[in-house]
Amino acid sequence: MLQEVLSLAPMPWASLPTVPMKPSPRYFRCRSLIVDTEAAPAIEAHKVSFSVTNRQGKLVPILNNCSLHVPPGQLWMLLGPNGCGKSTLLKVLAGLLNPSDGTVNIKKPNSFVFQNPDHQVVMPTVEADVAFGLGKFNLTSDEVRSRVSEALEAVGMLHYSQRPIQTLSGGQKQRVAIAGALAEACKVLLLDELTTFLDEHDQIGVIKAVKNTVVGSEEVAALWVTHRLEELNYADGALYMEDGRILMHGDVSSVLSFIKEKQVSSTLFCKCPNQHLNIMVCKS
Ligand SMILES: Nc1ncnc2c1ncn2[C@@H]1O[C@H](COP(=O)(O)OP(=O)(O)O)[C@@H](O)[C@H]1O
Ligand SMILES: [Mg+2]
DSSP states (O other), X not given: OHHHHHHTOSSTTTTOOXXXXXXXXXXXXXXXXXXXXXXXXXXXXXXXXXXXXXXXXXXXXEEEEEEEEEOTTOEEEEEOOTTSSHHHHHHHHHTSSOOSEEEEEEOSSEEEEOSOGGGTOOSSBHHHHHHGGGGGGOOOHXXXXXXXXXXXXXXTOGGGTTSBGGGSOHHHHHHHHHHHHHXXXXXXXXXXXXXXXXXXXXXXXXXXXXXXXXXXXXXXXXXXXXXXXXXXXGOSEEEEEETTEEEEEEOHHHHHHHHHHHHHHOTTBOOOXXXXXXXXXXOO
């Protein structure tokens, strides 16, 4: 009954509040999802747009009026066809790109983890790599050691602390990169298609590491871009984008139904042979 009532709520994602939140009412409706507005969001975007200027000097919109809200202690997933703007949105949230319009509020420090694991591990051993970013904090060596151990423990890589980086699998490197962010006490992880190049075992290892991190801390939030619908099993909430717009923002089952309805109702969608890309648009 509650689900039915809430699914009737108008404008589910376009009218998310900006910080500071209105103290009352405590809950606002977001397409079948109740969001506690008293918990300060870890990530919040309000009507964010982003454009680039092409060679002819014309403005090309990439993101259009994107609003979203991710609470602390949760793992949310962002899905959508190739080229719909997922990576651009993540970069705007991370502050790597400035929005043309709208506002972003995100807890700091935050960390952006890229798709290719070889682009983010820089030191010869696991332990040294996780400690790499701690130089700026003026910590004692005991504090560094303890932060590194805790971060590696959180991603299930503590036993690998002395291992040379080049002996790790892609997924293990991703987990080391995530540990680096955790050691720096990052409050938000922005994770861009980390599992694209990974085999199934590595894929599950990385996603479980992120899930354990957000569940264990209750403070760290993660926004995870993926093509793989099965990864939604680990999510606390999800967003679906097309053409630079967020079409759906809410609980996992609603977003999954929305995507599946689109797949059934549109011949634009295909089931790809490896089942990992089953939300990709076929340009035929
Ligand atoms: N700096 C840029 N200049 C021109 N076009 C861009 C730029 N960045 C992204 N785009 C375009 O914006 C669209 C969205 O890109 P992207 O965010 O990478 O999509 P996704 O991650 O969903 O595959 C694509 O069509 C891409 O070509
Ligand atoms: Mg991308």
